[in-house]
Amino acid sequence: MRLAGIITGIALLTAGAVLATEIPPAERRSGYSFMTSDTKAMQDDDTSNPGMLWVLDGEALWNRRLGAADKACADCHGDARTSMKRVAVSYPAFDKALGRPVDLEQRINLCRANHQQASPLPYESRDLLALTAFVAQQSRGLPIETGSDPQLAPFVARGRELFMQRQGQLNLGCTNCHDDNWDKHLAGSAITQGQPTGYPIYRLEWQSVGSLQRRLRNCMIGMRAEPYPYGAAEHVNMELYLMWRARGMKLETPAVRP
Amino acid sequence: MPSALINVPRQAKRGDIIEIKTLMSHIMETGYRHLASGEVVPRDIITSFSCRYNGTEIFRADLFPAIAANPFITFFTTATESGKFEFEWIGDKGFSETASASISVE
Numbered sequence: 001m002r003l004a005g006i007i008t009g010i011a012l013l014t015a016g017a018v019l020a021t022e023i024p025p026a027e028r029r030s031g032y033s034f035m036t037s038d039t040k041a042m043q044d045d046d047t048s049n050p051g052m053l054w055v056l057d058g059e060a061l062w063n064r065r066l067g068a069a070d071k072a073c074a075d076c077h078g079d080a081r082t083s084m085k086r087v088a089v090s091y092p093a094f095d096k097a098l099g100r101p102v103d104l105e106q107r108i109n110l111c112r113a114n115h116q117q118a119s120p121l122p123y124e125s126r127d128l129l130a131l132t133a134f135v136a137q138q139s140r141g142l143p144i145e146t147g148s149d150p151q152l153a154p155f156v157a158r159g160r161e162l163f164m165q166r167q168g169q170l171n172l173g174c175t176n177c178h179d180d181n182w183d184k185h186l187a188g189s190a191i192t193q194g195q196p197t198g199y200p201i202y203r204l205e206w207q208s209v210g211s212l213q214r215r216l217r218n219c220m221i222g223m224r225a226e227p228y229p230y231g232a233a234e235h236v237n238m239e240l241y242l243m244w245r246a247r248g249m250k251l252e253t254p255a256v257r258p
Numbered sequence: 259m260p261s262a263l264i265n266v267p268r269q270a271k272r273g274d275i276i277e278i279k280t281l282m283s284h285i286m287e288t289g290y291r292h293l294a295s296g297e298v299v300p301r302d303i304i305t306s307f308s309c310r311y312n313g314t315e316i317f318r319a320d321l322f323p324a325i326a327a328n329p330f331i332t333f334f335t336t337a338t339e340s341g342k343f344e345f346e347w348i349g350d351k352g353f354s355e356t357a358s359a360s361i362s363v364e
Contacts, residue, residue, distance in 0.1 A: 042330075045279070047265035050328040053283040056261045207286070207327035 021179045023193055028249060029182075030197045031257055034190040039204070043256035051133060051202035051254025054126075054209045058134025061127055067118030073131075076115060080138055088136035089144045089251050092240045094151045100233065101155050101240050104132050105211060123230035129209045133200045136253035144197070144251060147244030159241025162234055168225025174238075189258070195246040196239065198255020209254065212239050264345065266359040270337035274363075278309065278317075279332040282347050282355065288323040304349035307331055312341035321349075337363045 032040065046052050062080055065072045077083040092101040095110070102110065108131050109120040121128035147156050163174045177186070178194035185191060199212040206214075213235045217227035228234045265279040282304065289301025301323065309317040317333050340362045347355045 045265075047263045047279045047281055048330050048332075050281060050283075050330070052263055053261055053281065053328060056263070057283075204326075 021175060023179060023182070023245075025248065028195060028246065029193055030195055030249060030252065031192045032198070032252060032255065034192045035256075035258060039256055039258055043198075043252070049202065049254060049256055051200070051209055051256060054130045054133040054200070054202075055137045055254055057126070057130035058132070058137075061131050062134060067112065067116030069115060069117045071116050073111070080135065084135045084138040086139055086142055086145075088139040088253065089142050090146055090148070092146065092152075092236050092243065094149050094155075101152055101236050103212075103236050103239050104135060105213075106231065106236070108132060108135070124211060124214055129200050129211065132211070133209060133254050136200065136251065139251050140253055141250055144243055144247050144249055146240065146247060148247075152240060152244075155237050156241050156244045159237035159239070159244075162238050163241055168220065168223035170223045172223045174219065194242065195249055196242045197246055197249050198252035198257070200253065201255045201257045203257050205258065212242070262345070262347075262355060262357045264343075264357050264359045266343055266361055267337075268360075269362050269364070272337060272339075272363050274337045275334050276337050276361075277332060277334050278343065279330070280307075280309075280345055280357075281328060281330045282307075283328055284347070284349065284353070286321075286323070286325055286327045286329065290323065300350075302350045302353075304329060304347050304353060306346075306348045308346050309333075310344045310346075311335065312339065337361060339363050 032043065035043075042048050043051075059080075062073045065075070074080070088104055091107065092103040093107070094100070095102045095107075105123065105128055108128065112118045112120055121131075147153075166173045166176075174194065177191050182191050182193045196212050196215075199215070200209045201215070202209050203215075213230055216235060216238055217230075220227040261283050263279075263281040265277075267276050270276050284304050285302060286304065287299055287302040289298065289303075291299045293299060303323055303325070304321045307317075307319045307321060307329070308315055316335050319331060321329060341360070343359050343361065345357045345359075347353070
């Protein structure tokens with residue numbers, strides 16, 4: 001039964017490439033290209049990009065010893081500039097022990113639990129966002145490679161199903177806006193393609209850095225659907241599908257978005 | 259852990275007009291928001307920013323609740339001599355942060 005599900009999933013995935021609603025690779029655009037020149041300028045200059053404040057905090061945390069093991073990230077991983085390069089562009093990644101994909105935030109918390117013997121950081125806490133932003137920033141400018149691991153295929157397919165599925169009181173699927181209508185506007189705001197190229201992002205609306213899961217929850221509330229809780233497998237599958245959908249696009253972390 | 263990002267050109271020619279950019283980490287809580295329980299979230303903002311160039315104040319700004327979180331303040335000055343820019347942010351709840359940057363002027 002499960003195997004049958006996986007096979008259908010893979011079949012869906014392959015069929016997906018030819019569906020008219022999906023965005024052809026050449027037409028994919030980062031959220032950056034939908035922004036005004038002011039917001040672009042804010043992202044482009046590291047001294048005006050507030051996301052860099054989180055990156056700075058993350059760098060300090062990277063070198064701070066903590067937990068029962070009294071270890072810092074740097075004690076195992078060394079200089080993040082080399083060891084964390086290309087890491088964020090392949091997340092969410094398959095975790096063998098758990099048998100499912102984990103996103104970057106979950107990987108950091110797994111590392112804290114297993115190697116630092118410290119308590120996990122809560123989702124959307126400043127420290128977790130800072131560490132995630134710092135790790136992801138090391139891959140800035142590199143093309144996204146998520147989903148190249150064949151073990152991830154069934155999870156990508158599940159994420160895609162969620163992306164296509166209509167939900168909430170407005171009965172909308174993610175695809176209805178982000179595949180079908182990305183060249184239009186919704187109440188004055190550009191509808192983007194939903195390419196997750198800069199997470200964690202500094203969102204002007206939030207006045208803060210936030211994760212892709214927070215952004216997904218925002219969209220679900222907008223569709224008047226019940227958002228999944230932070231850390232839910234559905235979230236990770238959707239993150240995985242979105243990153244797979246954006247493969248080849250350049251990572252911009254920390255991006256600024258309106 | 260408040261942190262600041264400062265952008266001052268390292269070198270300039272005497273008489274050059276240079277741009278100084280500063281970004282300070284701060285929540286800038288307006289004092290006008292309420293919790294679900296009805297309690298007012300107390301105001302917590304930066305109230306004053308100043309910049310000294312070799313001890314002389316060259317720029318000062320008062321900040322108010324309408325200013326967004328993580329205030330980005332940028333201004334221009336004339337490079338007159340080598341030395342140091344000192345920045346200071348003062349705010350509610352005893353907030354006080356400083357930062358500095360050097361410039362060499364030929």
